[in-house]
Each structure stands twice: as structure tokens, then as C-alpha cells.
Amino acid sequence: MRQISRAAVLWQLIAFIAVVLPHFGWLPWWLIGLCVGAPALRLMIHAGRWPFPHWSIKLALVVAVSGGLLLTFNRDTGMSATVALLVAGLALKMIEIYHRRDALVLLYVALFVAATTFLFYQSIGVALYVMLALGVVITALNSIFQNPMQNDMMRPLRRSGRLLLFSLPMMLVLFLLFPRIGPLWSIPLDRQAARSGLSDTMSPGEISQLTRSDELAFRAAFSDAPPLPSQRYWRSLVYSHFDGRRWTREPWEQRARLEDERLIDESSPVTYEVIYEPSRRRWLVALDQPAVAPRDYRLGYARTLVSDRPVDRRINYEVTSYLQYKLSPELLSERKRALFLQLPEAGNERARALADQWWRAAQQRPEPFVQQVLNYFRGDFSYTLTPPALQGDTIDQFLFETRQGFCGHYAGALAFLLRSVGVPARVVGGYQGGEWNPYEGYLTVRQYDAHAWVEYWQPAGGWVRVDPTAAVSPDRVEGSADQVFAQDPAFLSETPLARLRLGQDGWLAELRRRAEAINFNWHRWVLNYQGQQIELLKGLLGQLSMVKMVLAMMGPVALILAAVAWFQLRDRRRRPSDPISRGLTTILKRLERQGFQRHPSEPLHRFLRRVAEAAPEVADPLLRLAQADEAVRYAEDPGQRDTLLSAVKACQNALARNTSVIHKRIEDEKAGR
Amino acid sequence: MFWAERLGLAAIARRMRQWSLSRFPRSRSVTLTQNRIYILPTGSGFGFLVLLLLLLLMAINYENNLTYAFTFLLASLFVISILHTYGNLAGLKLNVQSGQNCFKGEYAGFTLQLHAAPGRDHEQLSLKWETGPELTLDLTDQRMTQVELSCPAPARGWLDPGPLRLQTRFPLGLFRAWTWIDTGLTALVYPYPQPCRLPGGGAGDSDDREGLTYIQGTDEYQGLSRYQPGVSPGQIAWKNYARGQGLYVKDYASLISSELWLDWENWPGGGVEARLSGICYWVLEFSTRQQPFGLRLPGFTLPPGTGETHKLRALQALALFGKETV
Structure with a gap:
């Protein structure tokens, strides 16, 4: 068993710490303690203060750690339990590290643990850090294969730096070209507990919960200008069932296919790419109204975009939407009509009565009726995040008593009123608005942009969108949620610090947008590089085939290897820094090419004199050089160095000028002979 | 190719070595180039590949x-470490110097000179004969460095240490690059000097010590002669040297009666x-005492004499006795 050097032991310690550090964010406290204690113990052994622990101590540690792991993690904790186990194993191995084989096991496991960091965190900072940690592990790996007497800590660092630097281009090629295939089997990550986001029921006040969070919902990149703020309705869910208090979806609706909701476009299409954050739910977003479903996803019930499995990782997709449209202007089927007219048998009688009254006044036409409701809202209704709680006949209470509400209250009430007079209506849940990032051309939509609005159906016109919130608080639709609620204490109450970064103007906001733009590109081009891969490859290679893919990967890899081989095997001697010896080297090389070979034992001046006889064209400077060389070498007169330098220069020039002449003469002489 | 040997592929490994040796003539100076450097993953290199596979599975499954x-x-x-491991051997120049003779049961040293490739470093080069320490x-x-690589000498006669194996696992231990070099070096292995009594027929009659004094007593100091390289330090007139008179050698003339x-x-x-061991012991003993002696072996006779050359001729005769013609 080979022992490793003291420098190598220190590198093992550094590598261990570097690798486990990012996991401290989620590891149980006792494991963190072990991760700090083990290297400290090994350091004491390293310093010669303590001996290696007795086997009984090691056994006790193993038992304690196993017990701790069994108590902390259970069967369902999946990957994090595995990583915790590996980290615990690393820490224990750390203590007894002494031989090369121990170190090898430690470092290989450390590499794996470093890679698992990405299952928990994926920011640019973490990525850079983990690559750095990888560098440290490789340094440690190099250090155990060095001379056990070698204690220069820097030497392995330089070597691994060179190794990794040369590996980067090949990594890039592999990253770009290696085909991404879907998961072979599915292992859900346990760390992502339920995230905030829209849910499939909407009770009054449900959405205002979301405004407490500034968590990212999704981002949408536009190649051209984004739609106007008043057109940014991101459709996500449609609620069609009302039980007197909550709006819900029927269970079958979740799996339903898009049926007869035909879309007639009345404007030019807008195409955009959505980078959707993991929500653990099936629904996605699209601007009102999506034309066709993107690859891998489908248009479901009521023209909402859905995924077949819960979105448990960040995804991106490209959609085309028509902002001006007619949606199923034909007659509504009886079944659907019944669905969108459903109301509880009784309850909210005052609201029903008021609706009847307005319906008659509007001469049974939906449009004036809606205007009447909106006018009513414009009266003394207010838009607030913290409306009073509602009991019993919630619609009645809201319309006639509290008159305070969030978007859900207004949308729910409007849909109720419409249905009660026989106009098919439904509540649409989604997001409204988004912050435009001018640097990368995308909209950022956060959870506090969650919104609800209403669609009602009229013959000939089809489904029409109406947003009652716009009547109560036009700023909410024209501007953004954070402007409207900036003063409301309930807004962003979960992340109070987020308020600080919310300014819309000033250099701080500018800086924030720039940072977000970088992050956006990171998500789009690195973390979610997948969809773009095929486009990129098609652009580069034309029609894709297996052969082309393999060639495309082999070509650059071969080039890189050739470059590395050249760099690794080249002569790393520096050219002489002294101008005299540099000049002399050039002169000797040039003469050699002319066929004048200097014998190993021949003094320079004698050689030069010999050449001068054979080549009268350059005899003068050669003789001068010979003289100067003799003077410097034998008289040891440092004052002559300048003379020598000028002689070298003159000789170089003369040779450069006369090369062809000498060459020709020598050739002639040969021919003559 | 330790893993190969462990897998029972020793025969293949041996054949490969034979083949690689047969490709290059024996030479006293060898520069390692790509056609004589072999490189294969080590056991830990295969372990690394398993790790890569696990990581790839993780990447695919988590789409990360x-x-x-x-x-x-x-x-x-x-992949890059292949080049680094290869580069750690490539360009290295090996000059074969000489083999040091030794006695049976000892280690014979072989002097080798290693020259680094211009402008490059070579780390953790392992040299090994077929047997013997690495x-x-x-x-x-x-x-440049000069090393003495030893090889056990289990038998008397010419020792052929076999091909030299030069290998390295630097920098990451993932690959092992190696080469086999037929150095052609040999060393002569003398019989192990076994102390014993000088048989009666010789000079030292009974007791060693008596013989010693007797023999020394017969030496007569003749004077000084100029130092010449190769003279044993015991003969140098150190006193004269200390007086600054230069290096002189004391001349003794042994009065050899018998x-x-x-x-x-x-x-x-x-x-x-x-028998050879016993004779060997006395050859050394007499040489230290500068006592002239002759050696008579079946088919070989060395007339009496002294000096380093004489000793070596005697030892060589003993080493090769019965092995081949001297």
C-alpha cells in the first residue's frame, strides 16, 4: 500500500470540504457537525497531536452515524438520503486517509457527491463553485500520484489546472452535441415540496395568497416587441363549476382533450418561448389564445395548455398565440351550455334578483349587461389584497356588504351574475402582466402576477374575455401588481426582502434587470439546453443522421486532442533571452542550412573564419564577428559586448541579404565540379 | 497490465511483451517514441469509467x-489524461551504462541514465527489471539522472536481468503508460564468499591470524612510486600526501618463498x-592483504599475482566455472 504525501493529505481535506460545503444548505445539523469534525480530527492527526483513532472508536462512529441516518431519513427521501449516506461515508473515510487506495475511494465518491449538488441547486454561482470543487478534487487526485516526498502544494494545482483547461473545449463540444434523451426511469426529487402557484380550485382569496410570494412563475422570450400590457393575459386554467363558494374544475376536465373550441384568428400571430418554472402541477401557460400546442404538450379542455405529467423541472416550449381572435363562434353544444350555466339550486338570492333586473334593462343582451356590472363595480368597490372574510352567501355579501375584494372576487361574482341570467360563462385563472427585460427581450412573470378573469359566450361572437378587475383598478392591468400593491403590507409578506429590489427605476433596478437577464440566459441556454440543440444541429448539419452526429462529435474532438498533444509534447525551452546568444543561434542555424556545419569541438571564431574563406560574400562581417567573439571570450572585456552585439547584428543582416547568392554559388560550384 | 494478469491473461501479456521487444533491436541509448510506448487504463481508470457511467445515468434521469x-x-x-500520461514517458532518453558485478544472493546493480525530453518534466517514473525492486x-x-536499478542474483554466472520495464501512472492514475526495453546489460555473479579454513596444501598453514602476520611480515618496503589510478587506497603513502608531496604509492615486494x-x-x-564459495572467500581475503596468489581450476590456471585486475580475473573464473569457457 502506497502512502501519500503530507501535501496530498491536505489536498484530500480541502477536496472533502469543498465538495460537502454546498450540501450544508439541506444536510441535517449532526451531519454538518460530522463534516466539520472529521477533517478537524484528521488535521490533528496530520499535525502529530493525536494518533489515528482506535478501531473501537471508528466502530462507534460508524454505528452512531448509521443510526443517525436511519432516524433522519426514511424510505421516501430518495436521492437526498443517498447523498447524505455518501457524505457520511466520506467524512468517516476522511479520518483514516493515509494510503493511496483510501484516497482514491474518497476522491471518486467526492466527485459523485459534487455532481449531486446540481440536483439541489442550479444557479450560475453554484455551477461555478462546483466546477471549482471539481478542480480541487482533481488536484487532490493528482497529488496522490505524486512523489510521496513532494510537499509542494502548488505543483498538483498547476498540473490539474492544465488538465482541466484542456478538457474544457472538449466538454463544450460534448455538451453541445451529445444527444439528450428522456429519463430512463423516473425518480422524483423529494426536495421540491408543493410550490406556490395556481391551484385547481379558486375560492375568493385564493389568489391573493399568491401575492405574498415573488417567486418566479415563468418567463417568456419574444423575438419582437412584447404584447401591450393590457394584452398580457396568460391563460392557465379554466374553472367551470361553482358550488356556492368555490370555483373548481370537474375531475374529468383535467384529462379532457380540446373539443369543439375552434379558434378564428383575427390578427398576426405572436410566437414566443416560455421558460416555465417547476410547479409540480400539470398546467402550463399561454397567451390568450394559443394556436397549436407545442411539441410534448397538448391543448386541453377550454384551450388551456397542459402537460401529461406534473412539471417537476424547469421546461421550455415555444407557442404561437393570436391576440385578436374569435373562439368557437358557432352554437354551443347543449352539454357544454349546461356545463357553463351550472349554478347551485339556491343561494345568493339578492345577487340573482339584481342580475335579473339588469338583464331586463340590458334588453337581454350580454354586452350591455356586462357593462352594467362593470359600472356597478366602478362605484364604491375597492381592490385589496386583504378583503374581509366572507360567510354564507358569499356573492351577496361581497356585492352588497363588504365591497372589497381581489381579482378572484370580481371574476367569481361576474361569472355568477352572467350564469344566473342564462349567459354561459367561466372563470379563467392564470397570470396577467409581466416585467419586461429590455436587455434580453423577455417578460418575467412572478407568482404575484396571478390573476383571474371571466369569459362569457355570446352567439356569433363566441367566447369573449372580460376582466372585471380592470374596471375596479385599471392600474392593475395597465401597470403591474407590484406598482398597485407597493404600499399594501400583505403584498410579498412572505419575502419581505423582495420589496427592496422592487423599484422600477433607478440604477438599482437597472442592475437587477441586467442580473436577471444573465440568469435568464443561463436558464435558457445552459440549464434548458435541449430544445435548442436540435435546431442548432440542424442549422449546422442540415438533415440529421447518426453518421453526421458521430462525425460532428469526432471532428472537433480530434482537433482538440491534436492541439493538446502539441501543447503537451512541445519543447518548452525558452528562447535565450540574451540578444547576443539569440543572434548567434540564428546565424548558426542559417549557416547550417547553407551546408556549413560547426564541429562540436570547434571554437566559434575558428568556425567563422572557416566559413569566411568559403563564402567571400559575407567574409567581412563574419571575420568581424569572429574577432569580437574572441575579444569578449578571451580578453573578458565586458566593454566589448556592444561591439559583439553590433557584429552579430551586422552578420545577421549580411547573411539575410546574401543567402541566395551564396546558395547559387555553391550550387554552381557543385555543378562545375 | 496488472488487471490483465489478475484476469488470467498473463500469457497474453507475456506474448505482447515478447512482441514489443522483438520490434526493436537492442540498443545502448533509447529515446521513447510513440511506437514503443503502450498505454492502457488502470484498474482505477476503469473505476473512473464506472463513475462516469453513473453520472451520465444521473444526468439523463434527472435531465440535468x-x-x-x-x-x-x-x-x-x-481522454486528456491519456496524453498527459503518454507525455510523461515520451521523449525520455535512456542511456544504458553498465552492470555491477555482485556475489550470489545479493542484488546486482545496473546503472542507467535518464535524460528528460527537452523542456519537459517527467514525474513518478517507475523502473523495474523482471524481478527485483521497483x-x-x-x-x-x-x-538528467543516473540511477542504479538492482536485480536479485540468485545464481552464479552471467546475470541477465531481462527487459527493463519503464512505466508511469502520472498524473491521475487513470492510465498506465509503459515500455519494455532490451538493454542488453549483464552482470557477473560471483560465488558467495563463504568463510572457511584454508586447506593445508596452501600457504596459510593453520590459523588465519598467524598466516596473516606471517604474510605481512614478508613484505619489504621498497620505496615510493608515482600514484596511478586504480591503486588501492591502502597502498597510498598518505603521510607523504599530507606533507603536500603529492600522491605516491608505497611499493612492497613480497618475499615469496613458497x-x-x-x-x-x-x-x-x-x-x-x-568449494567455489570457499575459494572466493580466500581470493577476496588475499586481495585485501595484497598477498599474491594463484588460482588453479580444472581447465583454468591463473599464475600468482596481486592487484585489482588479478582479483577480478580470479573472481570471473570462479563465477563462470562450469558455465562456459572463460
Whole structure:
């Protein structure tokens, strides 16, 4: 068993710490303690203060750690339990590290643990850090294969730096070209507990919960200008069932296919790419109204975009939407009509009565009726995040008593009123608005942009969108949620610090947008590089085939290897820094090419004199050089160095000028002979 | 190719070595180039590949691009380290110097000179004969190093240490680059000097010590002669040297009344090796005492004499006795 050097032991310690550090964010406290204690113990052994622990101590540690792991993690904790186990194993191995084989096991496991960091965190900072940690592990790996007497800590660092630097281009090629295939089997990550986001029921006040969070919902990149703020309705869910208090979806609706909701476009299409954050739910977003479903996803019930499995990782997709449209202007089927007219048998009688009254006044036409409701809202209704709680006949209470509400209250009430007079209506849940990032051309939509609005159906016109919130608080639709609620204490109450970064103007906001733009590109081009891969490859290679893919990967890899081989095997001697010896080297090389070979034992001046006889064209400077060389070498007169330098220069020039002449003469002489 | 040997592929490994040796003529100076350097993953290199596979599975299953990047960086590192391991041997120049003769049962040393490739470092080079200890060295600060690589000498006669194996696992231990070099070096292995009594037929009658005093007593100091290289330090007139008179050698003329013969025929009993061991011991003993002696072996006679050359001729005759013609 080979022992490793003291420098190598220190590198093992550094590598261990570097690798486990990012996991401290989620590891149980006792494991963190072990991760700090083990290297400290090994350091004491390293310093010669303590001996290696007795086997009984090691056994006790193993038992304690196993017990701790069994108590902390259970069967369902999946990957994090595995990583915790590996980290615990690393820490224990750390203590007894002494031989090369121990170190090898430690470092290989450390590499794996470093890679698992990405299952928990994926920011640019973490990525850079983990690559750095990888560098440290490789340094440690190099250090155990060095001379056990070698204690220069820097030497392995330089070597691994060179190794990794040369590996980067090949990594890039592999990253770009290696085909991404879907998961072979599915292992859900346990760390992502339920995230905030829209849910499939909407009770009054449900959405205002979301405004407490500034968590990212999704981002949408536009190649051209984004739609106007008043057109940014991101459709996500449609609620069609009302039980007197909550709006819900029927269970079958979740799996339903898009049926007869035909879309007639009345404007030019807008195409955009959505980078959707993991929500653990099936629904996605699209601007009102999506034309066709993107690859891998489908248009479901009521023209909402859905995924077949819960979105448990960040995804991106490209959609085309028509902002001006007619949606199923034909007659509504009886079944659907019944669905969108459903109301509880009784309850909210005052609201029903008021609706009847307005319906008659509007001469049974939906449009004036809606205007009447909106006018009513414009009266003394207010838009607030913290409306009073509602009991019993919630619609009645809201319309006639509290008159305070969030978007859900207004949308729910409007849909109720419409249905009660026989106009098919439904509540649409989604997001409204988004912050435009001018640097990368995308909209950022956060959870506090969650919104609800209403669609009602009229013959000939089809489904029409109406947003009652716009009547109560036009700023909410024209501007953004954070402007409207900036003063409301309930807004962003979960992340109070987020308020600080919310300014819309000033250099701080500018800086924030720039940072977000970088992050956006990171998500789009690195973390979610997948969809773009095929486009990129098609652009580069034309029609894709297996052969082309393999060639495309082999070509650059071969080039890189050739470059590395050249760099690794080249002569790393520096050219002489002294101008005299540099000049002399050039002169000797040039003469050699002319066929004048200097014998190993021949003094320079004698050689030069010999050449001068054979080549009268350059005899003068050669003789001068010979003289100067003799003077410097034998008289040891440092004052002559300048003379020598000028002689070298003159000789170089003369040779450069006369090369062809000498060459020709020598050739002639040969021919003559 | 330790893993190969463990897998029962020793025969293949041996054949490969034969083949690789047969491709290059024996030479006293060898520069390692790509056609004589072999490189294969080590056991831990295969372990690394397993790790890469696990990471790739993780990347695929979690559809995690950063894990892909991490995996690809390690995969590239794996490939690049081939070049580094190869580069650690390539360009290295080996000059074969000489073999040092030794006695049976000892280790014969073989002197080798290693020259670094111009402008490059070589770390953790391991040199080894077929048998014998492995020697690991760095060629970093100095451009050239001379090493003595030993090989056990189990038998008398010419020792052929076999091909030299020069290998390295630097820098990451993922690959092992190696080469086989037929150095053509040999060393002569003398019989093991076994102390024993000088048989009666010789000069030292009974007791060693008596013989010693007697023999020394017969030396007569003749004067000084100029120093010449090769003279044993015991003969140098150190006193004169200390006085600053230069190096001189004390001349002794032994008054040899009866010539000393180490005679195979008269040597008492024992097997061939035991007899040779005994004679060898006395060859060394007489040489230290500068006592002239002659050696008589079946088919070989060395007339009495002294000096280093005389001793070596005697030892060589003993070493090769019965092995081949001297």
C-alpha cells in the first residue's frame, strides 16, 4: 500500500470540504457537525497531536452515524438520503486517509457527491463553485500520484489546472452535441415540496395568497416587441363549476382533450418561448389564445395548455398565440351550455334578483349587461389584497356588504351574475402582466402576477374575455401588481426582502434587470439546453443522421486532442533571452542550412573564419564577428559586448541579404565540379 | 497490465511483451517514441469509467444539464489524461551504462541514465527489471539522472536481468503508460564468499591470524612510486600526501618463498558451489592483504599475482566455472 504525501493529505481535506460545503444548505445539523469534525480530527492527526483513532472508536462512529441516518431519513427521501449516506461515508473515510487506495475511494465518491449538488441547486454561482470543487478534487487526485516526498502544494494545482483547461473545449463540444434523451426511469426529487402557484380550485382569496410570494412563475422570450400590457393575459386554467363558494374544475376536465373550441384568428400571430418554472402541477401557460400546442404538450379542455405529467423541472416550449381572435363562434353544444350555466339550486338570492333586473334593462343582451356590472363595480368597490372574510352567501355579501375584494372576487361574482341570467360563462385563472427585460427581450412573470378573469359566450361572437378587475383598478392591468400593491403590507409578506429590489427605476433596478437577464440566459441556454440543440444541429448539419452526429462529435474532438498533444509534447525551452546568444543561434542555424556545419569541438571564431574563406560574400562581417567573439571570450572585456552585439547584428543582416547568392554559388560550384 | 494478469491473461501479456521487444533491436541509448510506448487504463481508470457511467445515468434521469456538463468535463479529463500520461514517458532518453558485478544472493546493480525530453518534466517514473525492486523517481528539477536499478542474483554466472520495464501512472492514475526495453546489460555473479579454513596444501598453514602476520611480515618496503589510478587506497603513502608531496604509492615486494595457490583439486570436500564459495572467500581475503596468489581450476590456471585486475580475473573464473569457457 502506497502512502501519500503530507501535501496530498491536505489536498484530500480541502477536496472533502469543498465538495460537502454546498450540501450544508439541506444536510441535517449532526451531519454538518460530522463534516466539520472529521477533517478537524484528521488535521490533528496530520499535525502529530493525536494518533489515528482506535478501531473501537471508528466502530462507534460508524454505528452512531448509521443510526443517525436511519432516524433522519426514511424510505421516501430518495436521492437526498443517498447523498447524505455518501457524505457520511466520506467524512468517516476522511479520518483514516493515509494510503493511496483510501484516497482514491474518497476522491471518486467526492466527485459523485459534487455532481449531486446540481440536483439541489442550479444557479450560475453554484455551477461555478462546483466546477471549482471539481478542480480541487482533481488536484487532490493528482497529488496522490505524486512523489510521496513532494510537499509542494502548488505543483498538483498547476498540473490539474492544465488538465482541466484542456478538457474544457472538449466538454463544450460534448455538451453541445451529445444527444439528450428522456429519463430512463423516473425518480422524483423529494426536495421540491408543493410550490406556490395556481391551484385547481379558486375560492375568493385564493389568489391573493399568491401575492405574498415573488417567486418566479415563468418567463417568456419574444423575438419582437412584447404584447401591450393590457394584452398580457396568460391563460392557465379554466374553472367551470361553482358550488356556492368555490370555483373548481370537474375531475374529468383535467384529462379532457380540446373539443369543439375552434379558434378564428383575427390578427398576426405572436410566437414566443416560455421558460416555465417547476410547479409540480400539470398546467402550463399561454397567451390568450394559443394556436397549436407545442411539441410534448397538448391543448386541453377550454384551450388551456397542459402537460401529461406534473412539471417537476424547469421546461421550455415555444407557442404561437393570436391576440385578436374569435373562439368557437358557432352554437354551443347543449352539454357544454349546461356545463357553463351550472349554478347551485339556491343561494345568493339578492345577487340573482339584481342580475335579473339588469338583464331586463340590458334588453337581454350580454354586452350591455356586462357593462352594467362593470359600472356597478366602478362605484364604491375597492381592490385589496386583504378583503374581509366572507360567510354564507358569499356573492351577496361581497356585492352588497363588504365591497372589497381581489381579482378572484370580481371574476367569481361576474361569472355568477352572467350564469344566473342564462349567459354561459367561466372563470379563467392564470397570470396577467409581466416585467419586461429590455436587455434580453423577455417578460418575467412572478407568482404575484396571478390573476383571474371571466369569459362569457355570446352567439356569433363566441367566447369573449372580460376582466372585471380592470374596471375596479385599471392600474392593475395597465401597470403591474407590484406598482398597485407597493404600499399594501400583505403584498410579498412572505419575502419581505423582495420589496427592496422592487423599484422600477433607478440604477438599482437597472442592475437587477441586467442580473436577471444573465440568469435568464443561463436558464435558457445552459440549464434548458435541449430544445435548442436540435435546431442548432440542424442549422449546422442540415438533415440529421447518426453518421453526421458521430462525425460532428469526432471532428472537433480530434482537433482538440491534436492541439493538446502539441501543447503537451512541445519543447518548452525558452528562447535565450540574451540578444547576443539569440543572434548567434540564428546565424548558426542559417549557416547550417547553407551546408556549413560547426564541429562540436570547434571554437566559434575558428568556425567563422572557416566559413569566411568559403563564402567571400559575407567574409567581412563574419571575420568581424569572429574577432569580437574572441575579444569578449578571451580578453573578458565586458566593454566589448556592444561591439559583439553590433557584429552579430551586422552578420545577421549580411547573411539575410546574401543567402541566395551564396546558395547559387555553391550550387554552381557543385555543378562545375 | 496488472488487471490483465489478475484476469488470467498473463500469457497474453507475456506474448505482447515478447512482441514489443522483438520490434526493436537492442540498443545502448533509447529515446521513447510513440511506437514503443503502450498505454492502457488502470484498474482505477476503469473505476473512473464506472463513475462516469453513473453520472451520465444521473444526468439523463434527472435531465440535468449541469450534471451533463460535469460528466463531460470528467470524460474529457479522462481522454486528456491519456496524453498527459503518454507525455510523461515520451521523449525520455535512456542511456544504458553498465552492470555491477555482485556475489550470489545479493542484488546486482545496473546503472542507467535518464535524460528528460527537452523542456519537459517527467514525474513518478517507475523502473523495474523482471524481478527485483521497483524504483520510482522524478525528473523535474534536473535534466538528467543516473540511477542504479538492482536485480536479485540468485545464481552464479552471467546475470541477465531481462527487459527493463519503464512505466508511469502520472498524473491521475487513470492510465498506465509503459515500455519494455532490451538493454542488453549483464552482470557477473560471483560465488558467495563463504568463510572457511584454508586447506593445508596452501600457504596459510593453520590459523588465519598467524598466516596473516606471517604474510605481512614478508613484505619489504621498497620505496615510493608515482600514484596511478586504480591503486588501492591502502597502498597510498598518505603521510607523504599530507606533507603536500603529492600522491605516491608505497611499493612492497613480497618475499615469496613458497607461492600461494588456491587449488580446486586440493580443496576439501563439499559440492561445487561450496568449494567455489570457499575459494572466493580466500581470493577476496588475499586481495585485501595484497598477498599474491594463484588460482588453479580444472581447465583454468591463473599464475600468482596481486592487484585489482588479478582479483577480478580470479573472481570471473570462479563465477563462470562450469558455465562456459572463460
